[in-house]
Amino acid sequence: MIKEISEQSLRRLPQYLIILQKFLTEGRLYCSASHIADAMQISAIQVRKDLAKIATDEGVPNQGRKVNQLIRDIETFLGYNTVSEAVIVGVGMLGRALISYKGFHDYGVKIIMGFDAATQDIFTINKTPIYSVKVMPNLVKRMRVKIGIITVPKDQAQAVCNQLLDAGVQAIWNFAPVHLDVPEHVIVHHENMAESLAVISNKLKKQGEKS
Amino acid sequence: MIKEISEQSLRRLPQYLIILQKFLTEGRLYCSASHIADAMQISAIQVRKDLAKIATDEGVPNQGRKVNQLIRDIETFLGYNTVSEAVIVGVGMLGRALISYKGFHDYGVKIIMGFDAATQDIFTINKTPIYSVKVMPNLVKRMRVKIGIITVPKDQAQAVCNQLLDAGVQAIWNFAPVHLDVPEHVIVHHENMAESLAVISNKLKKQGEKS
DNA sequence: CTTAATTCGATATTTAATTATCGACTTTAT
DNA sequence: ATAAAGTCGATAATTAAATATCGAATTAAG
Structure with missing residues (x-):
């Protein structure tokens, strides 16, 4: 229902x-x-x-x-009691911040692994294993991961997105400041800090004009 | 107008x-x-x-x-041509990610300095100087900074918020997962990843039920 | 040169979201 | 006991947002 x-x-x-x-x-x-x-x-x-x-x-x-x-x-x-597994691609500053963010656990999301192009050896961040992006399709397919988080530079985002979708991911959470083309039925959520900033600076502007 | x-x-x-x-x-x-x-x-x-x-x-x-x-x-x-200066308090993983994020520059926001409780010596991240949080009120006042970004742990967020407002900041951009009490006229924007997640997982749920 | 396909912008219309109103019900205070 | 204040939930009214419609204008194709 x-x-x-x-x-x-x-x-x-x-x-x-x-x-x-x-x-x-x-x-x-x-x-x-x-x-x-x-x-x-x-x-x-x-x-x-x-x-x-x-x-x-x-x-x-x-x-x-x-x-x-x-x-x-x-x-x-909100489904905080049923855990959804996610993977993250792109382990730069932002990727690390998201992996380390404990809040996800409260929100019913678990980042089970990360992938990065610059990685050959496996290592971990806060117990989350990080693999080479080359093995991503295989692992994601095998684990049937639902959510793919994209934190790569913008010129790689579309390619990573395609790979994630090929691997069977159902939803994309994109932090790269670029638009992703996806088939119609796919769930994409673009996280864009400019949105928040637009709201904030619009309010600031209005307040400035009041005085 | x-x-x-x-x-x-x-x-x-x-x-x-x-x-x-x-x-x-x-x-x-x-x-x-x-x-x-x-x-x-x-x-x-x-x-x-x-x-x-x-x-x-x-x-x-x-x-x-x-x-x-x-x-x-x-x-x-959107005001991307007129630069607003901002400071960030809390230089953990997320703080670092925001400081390193080049996008802000495009959006007309410049993080001119950061503050952290664990810092005694001045250092820089991507050329942005990081100071001890003790000197924050003074510096923010002197520089007349408009926007304060909060990326401290949640138990410190309200205190930091109060300090920023005392120092004359006009808008607060809060990344800590806690509610901030502020006077009515103050602009606060709460960045809450749970919001995005709520949207994503709701869509996932709906899609799951379709089949 | 004519026709078909797009697009704009302006004006409705429809739909969704927010706010208001009201009666009924509890608690708290007198 | 009784009155006052605060709350809920349901329904109605209002406001805001999204969508539809239509004539005029421009390009591209035949």
Whole structure:
């Protein structure tokens, strides 16, 4: 059964999670939609509607919802309990940062290996083995990895993408600042820091013009 | 004069840019909204409306727009020509990756220095000087830096945020997976990889259920 | 020279997302 | 006990975003 949820709501859920975890550390057992909304500076109604979509139990009037239950519900909805395996291609600065990032584990993603062109010998980063990119197709096929993360320089990104798809990867998470051409059904997510920067500097500009 | 543009359009502009650059390398001098739309798998009407908002000259029927002019227009709109200075606090793996990332330069952002708690001696990463976090408030104040990038562990993020704001920073770009409390007028952008992952794994899930 | 194919830009239309309103229900305080 | 404040959930209204439609314009092909 597919729960329909808009991408906008979906993107807010992890943000709620971060606020809920803060509430937990503050020792709050219950919280209302308005509490979350205040922290995020969005409307309480919006939060309430989002939560209604994913919560398993009902809220209590004048009290809200149980924080820990809500966290569980969001995590379950986002699939943090079922681990998806991923590989990363490109072990430069960014690749290393992603491999070392412990957060993925919380998010139900495990980077099981990395590949790099400059590597002949096998070595590890934080216990994650790094192989030569030459053996990538074989290994990825054998392990039936679902997610391929691309952190190579932009002139290599398309080639790596093609190889990953050939090897059976179902989704591409691309950090190279280049557009990837893929068949229609393939899932590609382009991570582009320029997007965030666009939002930030637009806000800065607006604020500057106010004065 | 403030050009009104929705955050959604704003986020698409950098994506157009990436596609346009690809067109340039392919030697295309003109392109239409539908060409861009095809590459991104969104509707041509949407692209056309976005472009109408930021283009300085008109498109030509049955030909489209000049690619290089369009690139210039988007870059100008996004402020890639006027450099904003930023500092980064937290020089771990992620911090290093951001400092080394050459893309920022293209996006009109320059990380002029970094700070880290573990640093006593001054050193540099890619010519960017790294100082002890102790001298941060002073330096940031003196240089009137606008943007503060936070890449410290989550338990230090709020403290660093407060210090940056005290030092006069106008916008915070937070990579720590924790919510930051800030005064209302302050610009905060939370970079949360879980957001992207939520989108990706939701798509994966849907695709899995189709079969 | 004419026709067909594209594209633009402007104006609807439709769809989706956000916000508002309201009655019912709990807790807390008086 | 009673009143007040806060919350939920459902439905309605509003706003914003995406899509559709159409005439005019330009190029390319026949």
